[in-house]
Amino acid sequence: METIKVTLKDGTVKEYPKGVKVIEVAESISKGLAKAAIGGEINGEPVDYQYQLEEDVELNLLKFEEENGKIFLRHTGSHILAQAVKRLYPETKLAIGPAIKDGFYYDFDTEHTFGPEDLEKIEKEMQKIVKEDLPVERFELPRDEAIEYVKKAGEAYKVELIEELPEDEIISFYKQGEFSDLCAGPHVLSTGRVKAIKLLSVAGAYWRGSEKNKMLQRIYGTAFEKKKELTEYLEKIEEAKKRDHRKIGKEMDLFSLLEEGPGFPFFHPKGMVIRNELENFWRHAHVQRGYDEIRTPIILNEDLWHQSGHWEHYQENMYFTKIDEMDYAVKPMNCPGAVLVYKRKMYSYRDFPIRMGELGLVHRHEMSGVLHGLMRVRCFTQDDAHIFMLPEQIKDEIIGVIDFVDHVYNMFGFKFHVELSTRPEKSMGTEEEWNMAIDALKEALEERELGYKINEGDGAFYGPKIDFHLEDCLGRTWQCGTIQLDFQMPQRFDLNYIGSDGEKHRPIMIHRVIFGSIERFIGILIEHFAGKFPLWLSPVQARIMPISDNQMEYAKKLRDQLLSEGIRVELDDRNEKIGYKVREAQLQKVPYMLIIGDRELENETLNLRIRDGGEIGAMKPDHFLNQIKEKIKTKDLRIELED
Structure with a gap:
């Protein structure tokens, strides 16, 4: 019998027959573990308990409380929601229903408008499905058969999704009772595992996120293993509603968002006090750390954005205008302006590092449906800084920024965790340059003894980045600070300095923010302190x-x-x-x-x-x-x- 080696999380290596299921591995270790765990993770990817192992793998058995463990339960929760809706409203067409942070959603196409009473009705049906303890079973079909299968069910959105897949693709579905759905997984073994489930809200959502497509109805929900956990989560949601920065901002007369400028916040006198105090603190802290402050224009010639790479990689998020019959763009980022300030003169290697800070107002086009108070706006002030340095200064400068971020967040009482994002699909530069930049960021994090998670493919188009996710008093996380290492822009703008050998050399550039944006950081502070500011x-x-x-x-x-x-x-x-x-x-x-x-x-x-x-x-x-x-x-x- 052919065997495979399974390496467990603690480093133990065990041999099993080829084709062994994840649940069988769990049961061979401990019946208690098999019952407590919810699925598996192979080489970092979540897989069902029924998944068969065909080669040597690293296997981590996941419990619900682990980061990827929640996906199993909540993904099954979305299918329970869809099954309940199809039972109650059979003419409904199904779109998509993923697990998301803190819960799940499903998008539906129906002539019926879901209201609060409908959500109660659907939730009762979901609880019945949970009690039925239906096995959740995976099956696969060749692409052509899969298309016929969903066509027969009248699910046009599923047909569209499958038709975009390669012709030789094997398509997976999941079945529970009379209900089946196109899905890659993962799921729990049965609906009975979803002990505590709750529907939260309904909202509109365009099919595939495009305003050109039909508006669907998106029902949000969440699921937990224990009712106590659900109760605690619902209490946290109620507390978050009380702390909503839009509500408190209105009560305290801090800011407003008006129809005359959707996504463009108005700050009132009391809101300006908070803003000015943050900016004063920012200026003082930067002077202490050797930064010079600059200010660059909001509107710059379109040619500049071609040169920087933003035209190719970011133009759908930009605003444009004409001045004297020439094309201009409203800046979505401050970095090209800082580069032009650098280029005004020739530097010597003795001048480095050069640290330029800027409280720069930027504009980015956001779809109206995603605008949210101060958290998601169309114009905001980034507490930007651009550091130009020699290759041998990279690690020390990154560590300096990490320490700066740590100082600022601790001052407000925030904990934080760190994520390292690597090369995205749309990017500039060579593989060698990207690897050098990623290694430099890793080295700085490890020297600083900061644990970090890697986000593959989530870097900026010009370089990898370190993101700082701060945690507020309700345990919610917000991505605010970032450090981006950039070898590309100095090349694109032909930046130089005179080295110790008398020759021209290329500097390296760091982009970094700490607050992220002044507007969003104020929104976070309002909710964190519930308006009771220090x-x-x-x-x-x-x-x-x-x-x-x-x-x-x-x-x-x-x-x-x-x-x-x-x-x-x-x-x-x-x-x-x-x-x-x-x-x-x-x-x-x-x-x-x-x-x-x-x-x-x-x-x-x-x-x-x-x-x-x-x-x-x-x-x-x-x-x-x-x-x-x-x-x-x-x-x-x-x-x-x-x-």
């Missing part, structure tokens, strides 16, 4: 509230004292009850409420209330002022004070 970022840091007109002069004197020390303070001099004033200040997330009554007037004190900490009591103005000035200076995340 003191240094709070649009209003203190509000003075006299109980009556008797204390007004003292209140004004106190306001002027705080203003003169650079504190952002408001005086609430309205003829309202003090309880009303306090509640309104709390709604506006004001860190400190200074209540002034007759006792405070007589003793020249203030009665301090903290945003979430209740009443602190009497305090001398100088004592209060000294403490908050120190918190602002150190950018302390806490607002508690000593009485």
Whole structure:
């Protein structure tokens, strides 16, 4: 009998008969493991429990809590959703239904408009399918037979998908009870494994993401192994709704998104305070680290974008205009402008590294359906920097940026993880250049002892990149910072410097951002802090509230004292009850409420209330002022004070 070698995650190598199934390997190790695991991963690719092993492989048995383990359960959840919809609305045509981060969705073509009552009805049917514990079985058909099979079922979208596959392709399907679907997998063994399932929402989605195609109805859902996990997730969703930056931004009067400029945010005075504080911090931190600030134009000649490669690789995301009968483009990225600043003179090797920072406004065309508050917009300010360096400086400069990112994210209390993205299908440069760049990024990450995940084919068109994904207080991740190593643009723009040998040489370039975009980072901060910003970022840091007109002069004197020390303070001099004033200040997330009554007037004190900490009591103005000035200076995340 022919055998194969299976290398397990712990390095153990076991021999099995050729054709052994993943589940049989699991059962041979431990019945408990086979029950706890949900599927397998071969050489990094998820496979079903029924998958047969035909050659030597590395096998990792996946549980639900592992990153790729969730795919199995949630992909089956999408099929349970489609099966339930077909049972209840048989005329519905099926499009696609993948597992996604935190859940799944399925796109449907039906004349019936799904509403909240329909989702409840569909969810009940899904729970019935789970109870039926239907085996989920894979079968395969030659391409021609597969086309006939889905045509007979009246599934035109599936026909289109199969017809695009090679003629010799074997097409896989999955069957559960009376329902079958075109699918590559993976799935769990039966519908009964999906213990906790929930439909979340319905939205419109164009077939294959193109506005030229028909609008379908997309139903979103999620699935977990345990009902407790589902309950915790739903509680997190409710908390996220409360923290929605669009809702809080409106309540706190920070920004608006208007019909006159879809995707182009308007920042209000209080929103500008946050923005300016972030930019001031950015400038100070960059000066400390040897960066010079530049500013480049928003509109540049179209020829420049041909030269940079953006025309070939990025023009569908760009806006264009004509000036004096010549073609121009609105910049989607800042890098060509920085390159032109570099080219203004000839540098010596002694001048390197050259670090140029720019808070550059860029415009990118986004489809209207993906616009989302400050998180996805059509114009935004990148906290860009471009570092020009010698080959021997690459590792040190990358490590310097990594340390910079670490400093910034820790200051806001964010954890983060790192991903390394390699060469995409559409790219510039030779294989040798790409490999050199990827190796340089790996070496810097490993020297810094940062674990990282590799994203094959997800780099920028001009070079590989390190992405920093920060984690907020709800455990959600946001890709913000990035480091991109670029050998291409210096070549395209013929950048040079004079080396120690007196000859011309080519510098190497790093593109990097830390906030990512100012707009998006503000959106993340709003949701992370639920509008309760650290003191240094709070649009209003203190509000003075006299109980009556008797204390007004003292209140004004106190306001002027705080203003003169650079504190952002408001005086609430309205003829309202003090309880009303306090509640309104709390709604506006004001860190400190200074209540002034007759006792405070007589003793020249203030009665301090903290945003979430209740009443602190009497305090001398100088004592209060000294403490908050120190918190602002150190950018302390806490607002508690000593009485």
